[in-house]
Amino acid sequence: MTKSESPARILVVLPTLGDRLETLEETLQAIEEQRKEVSLRLVVVAPANAGEARELSRKYGADVVDDPKTGISAAINCGITARQGEEFYAWMGDDDLFRPGGLKLLLKLLDENPAAIVSYGACEYIDPTGKILATSKAGKLAQFLLPWGPDLIPHPGAMIRLNSLEAIGGFDTSLKYAMDLDAFLQLQKMGKFVCTTIPVSAFRWHPDSLTVANRRNSSLESEAVKLRYLPAVLRPIRFLWVYPIRWASSIAAQRVSKRS
Numbered sequence: 001m002t003k004s005e006s007p008a009r010i011l012v013v014l015p016t017l018g019d020r021l022e023t024l025e026e027t028l029q030a031i032e033e034q035r036k037e038v039s040l041r042l043v044v045v046a047p048a049n050a051g052e053a054r055e056l057s058r059k060y061g062a063d064v065v066d067d068p069k070t071g072i073s074a075a076i077n078c079g080i081t082a083r084q085g086e087e088f089y090a091w092m093g094d095d096d097l098f099r100p101g102g103l104k105l106l107l108k109l110l111d112e113n114p115a116a117i118v119s120y121g122a123c124e125y126i127d128p129t130g131k132i133l134a135t136s137k138a139g140k141l142a143q144f145l146l147p148w149g150p151d152l153i154p155h156p157g158a159m160i161r162l163n164s165l166e167a168i169g170g171f172d173t174s175l176k177y178a179m180d181l182d183a184f185l186q187l188q189k190m191g192k193f194v195c196t197t198i199p200v201s202a203f204r205w206h207p208d209s210l211t212v213a214n215r216r217n218s219s220l221e222s223e224a225v226k227l228r229y230l231p232a233v234l235r236p237i238r239f240l241w242v243y244p245i246r247w248a249s250s251i252a253a254q255r256v257s258k259r260s
Contacts, residue, residue: 008084009040009086009087010103011080012034013089013092014043014057015046015075015079016045016057017046018047018049018050024053024056027093027095028059030097030098030099033100034098034103038104041086043064044057047066063082076170080165080170083162087162088159090106091155091180092156092201093156096201097202098156105198106196109194110159120193121198122135122139123199126203143195151178153184158184160187167190168187170183176217177217177222182225185229
């Protein structure tokens, strides 16, 4: 960026191991489409030896930084530290997608609500071929459920004010699955969340997805994170909702897996 250029408004962070080149290119294409409507800068975090992925990312105008190889949260934080004056953060997995107009809509929500620090939209679950399996559009209900129920705010379908995200120290590097839940719970105490039920992103549901392939570990980590912020008076009775929610989440995941 030269002195005469203004910084992009949105920093999109995309961590990749470089082993999903086909879906990575589809993801990069979807991000490229967003550039037609919003000012964004894409930072791809990839291992130094992921030559093809790094070259492909640069082809789509990404700045590429080295993966610290200490976990997904650290990789995302590495992308955030590459900030060059952007106002907002958005995340995308290397096999997920932004829907047309998705970033524009999330940005509009935050611009229209200066007191809000997070905006999010609905997220479509797609199979490896791109077929829609289900749509998560909890809307405002997701905010109510966040401290004790399932996390229905999709990380790839959310936009966060970078100053607020940096104020909480970014993402907890000790977490592998629920780092976004942990961040949302902290951010919820700091400011307003705004949302839309229009799909702004798509999450690809396949067996080797980190969260899908490790549902039990993901569930247990999420429960531990929620316990961090649960008032002490409610902790002795948390079993009243923890087990029903664990069961319901498992059933929902099984249904989506069956469709895929």
